Amino acid sequence: MDELREGRLRAPVTAADLLGWLEEAAAAVRAGEVDADELIAVLGELRQASTACANASDWALLAAREAGASLRQIAPVFGKGYVRAPAARLEKLHREVLSADQFLELMRRRQAGQ
Template sequence: MSESSPVSAPITSAQVTEWLETVAVAVRRGEVSPDELIELLGQLRSASTAFANASDWTLLAAREAGASLRQIAPVFGKGYVRAPAARLEKLHRQVLNSDQFLELLRRKGV
């Protein structure tokens, strides 16, 4: 899967780091007010929630597509299957599959 693939993440960690370095320079120069930083914080927290939801949906979808916990585990770090298994267990208390997860997000207005 390439970065131009429609199933690629809409932003990469490298892009976020590059953006953060640019913003940090502007902050050090005094070009960003505290109010702007607070607004930015809110935007980032909202985006973080959106990415967490996207991650959860992708985890459900990967399992539905046949991926094993051993295949998924490395993206959780250290390669232990306990982390994705625990996350799936928590998600399955709310929904049974990725379609239900999307419907839950729609109902919450996320």
């Protein structure tokens, strides 16, 4: 798995990766190399990927808490200096699942049901 290197987990896609792709895509569109149908197909793929990234983020939040991270440690990645944002997200997630493993199983069932 490329995302696990030397014992370090990394996201499979980063904001920098997406910006680079976006700049290339925009140049291709400006050059007339991409038509509307292709853009619509990409839009659908991006929306699905966005949902998948949000789910991965939720899983990482649950897993971080289970690994012992405090809400104060997690809060900065939410762009807030206070713990209400991750606490509220955890509360919402805990209405459906109790653990990162349960969340992953829920995602598998949803994927299979598509």
